[in-house]
Amino acid sequence: MFNIITLIIGIIIGIVMIFITEKSKLKTLKLKIKALHHKNQIFKKETEKIMQTAIEQAKSIRDQSIMEEQESQEMSKLIEGKIIAKKELTERKEKRNDETKMLLKNIENEIRSYQDKIKTLQHEYLNTLAHKLNLEKNAVINEIKNTFDRLFEELKTINLAKIKTDFEENADKEAKNIITWTMQRYAMGSSVDKKEMSIKIPNEKIKGAIIGKEGHNIQYFEEKLDVDVLFNQDGPDIIRVSSHDLLKKTLAKETLELLISKKTINPEAIDECYLQAKSKIDKIIDSMGKKAVDILRIKDVPEKISNLFGRFEYRSSYGQNIWLHSMEVCIFSSLLADEIGANYEIAKLAGFIHDLGKAVDLQIVTDKGYDKGMAVTLLDEAIAEKLNGNQGHDDISKIIMETWQFPQDEVLREKTIYAAYCHHEKVPYKNPEDYIVKSADAISAGRPGARQETFEFYLTRIKELEELGKNVNNVKKAFSVFAGRELRLIVDESTINDNDMQNIAESTAQNIQETLNYPGKIKVNVIRITEYKAKIGVNS
Known part of the structure; x- marks a missing residue:
């Protein structure tokens, strides 16, 4: 009996467990069906959205196609109209050309007819004149030629004398007017170099650090930069840099200003500040060269030549900044050429390069003589071979331009270099541009006040x-x-x-x-x- 009850209970529990399991499976299946239904709704919506988008795109494509077809038809009509108009114009031109040719042919025939008549009349007149004078025909012709030659010679003498008198009376006045007008058209400021070469020292401790123990620092500084550093001349807190080379002076001043901010001053710090100062000045030189070319609007200037021109920023003569002086000479040469009708391009380029040798002359020729290595560094080996240390800046300019072949056009280059080379009378003047560059140089450099003296x-x-x-x-x-x-x-x-x-x-x-x-x-x-x-x- 107990076993039967146990069996029944086991059966009941089994049925309950099966029911629970099937119920759980049914629940899971319902959830899956619900999820599939949800996904189906999403898919249906996306499908409707895609269909709508496709319909809109198809409509847009259809509208665009219709529009393009209309535009194509309009363009075709326009082109067809232009072709018809061009054909009509061509026909009119051909008709007019035919009429012009016919007219020219008629005029040529009339000219020939008149020429024949003139020859006939000349022949008749000469025969009549020869008969009346009882001379040969050739003798009459020679007599007429001689008479006209004498008349022209007399007129030539009278006119040349008049021209010479007018020139002597008005040349000086006209030249002054041209120069005055040229200077009035020039609008740049003074070309006097105003770079200050003094440095203010914050305190005596820094001054002592710059000098160094037993003067080692300042001695190393002066030897490396090839300058003299002067103390206490303008006051106890002022240091002044002295050198005949403005580039070296500026480089030394920049280096000293960087050194002042250093905690420790020694040869290594000097080397570091020197490299920083040199990098800064090199960038300024490059910038000033490009600025000059841009202001003067000179085309196709090689970078190495514009860089040389930029070096003028740190070159002076009689206190006059050579960058500004060369700008002035270039502009004055252009204006003078424009005033008298000379070759504008030759005058402008010759004014631009006339002092180019001054960009390097102080560096390649020092108290120790010609520094070929420096010439190779600043220029190139080919130019360095042609230099010997005895040439002036105008000779150096000529060698640079000939070697680097600037300007590129051979005829223009030859005349430009000659005009620039003339400005110190190394060779005789041949062309108007030679005189113009000389005059422009004199206007810029020779006028009182242009240079730093009263x-x-x-x-x-x-x-x-x-x-x-x-x-x-x-x-x-x-x-x-x-x-x-x-x-x-x-x-x-x-x-x-x-x-x-x-x-x-x-x-x-x-x-x-x-x-x-x-x-x-x-x-x-x-x-x-x-x-x-x-x-x-x-x-x-």
Whole structure:
């Protein structure tokens, strides 16, 4: 009995467990069906959305196709109209050309007819004239030619005399007007270099650190940068950099300003600050070269030439900044060429390059002589081989332009280099542009106030130079030209021969060097004028 009850209970429990399991499966199945129904709804919505989008895109494509077809039809009509119009225009042109050709042919026939008539009349007139004068026909022709030749010669003499008189009366006035007008059109500021080379030191401790123990730091600094550093000249807290080379002075000043901010000053710190200063100045040089080319609007300037021009920012002459001076000469040359109708491009380019050698002359020729290695670094090996240390800046400019072949056009390059080379009279003037560059250089450099000296000091310097020249034995006249950069001595030709002239030039140059205080270089030219006259008798 117990076993039966147990069996029944087991059966019941089994049925309950089966029911629970089937119920759980049914519940899971319902959830799956519900999830599938949800997914089906989402899919249906997405399908409807895709269908709607496809319908809209198809409609858009259809509308666009219709629009494009309409535009195509309109374009076809337009092109067809243009073709018809062009055909009609061509037909009219051909008709007009035919009419013009016919007219020209008729005119040519008329001209030939008139020429024939003129020849016939000439022949008749010559025969009549020969008959009346009882001369041969050729003799009559020669007599007429001789008569007209005499008449033209008389008119030529009269007109040349009149032109010469007008030129002598008006040339000086016209030249002044041109120069005045040119300077009025120029709008840049003063070209005097205003770079300050003094540095303010915060305190004595930093000054002492710059000098270093037993002067080692300042000695290393001066040797590395090839400058002199002056203390206490303008006050106890002022350091001034001294050198004949503005680039070296600027580099030294920038290096010192960087050193002041250093906690420790020693040769390693000097080297580090020097490299930083050099990098800064190199960027400025590159920028100033590109700026000049941009302002002057010169095309196809090689980067190495614009970089040389940028070096002018750190080059001066008589206190005048060469970057500004060269800009002035280029602009003045352009304006003068424009005023007198000379070749504008040659004058402009020659003014641009006329002082290019000054960008490197102080670096490649030092007190120790010609530095070929520096010439290779700043220029190139080909130019360095052609230099020897004895050339002036104009010679260096000429060699650079010829070697680097700027401008590219050979004829333009030859005339440009010649015009630039003329500005210190190394070669005779041949073309108007040669005179223009010389004049532009004189306007920029020679006018009082353009350079860093007062008008009174300028006049005193010129007067002293001429007085020194006049006191030389057997010198009749002395003239200071080119703002005191050249002294011309005219000697007595009756007492001085050609062999004496070299001695006079050398002794005068030595006397100037020992006696006068002057910036830059002065050239001494000794001139001996010999005039020969002869008379011939005229039989009347």
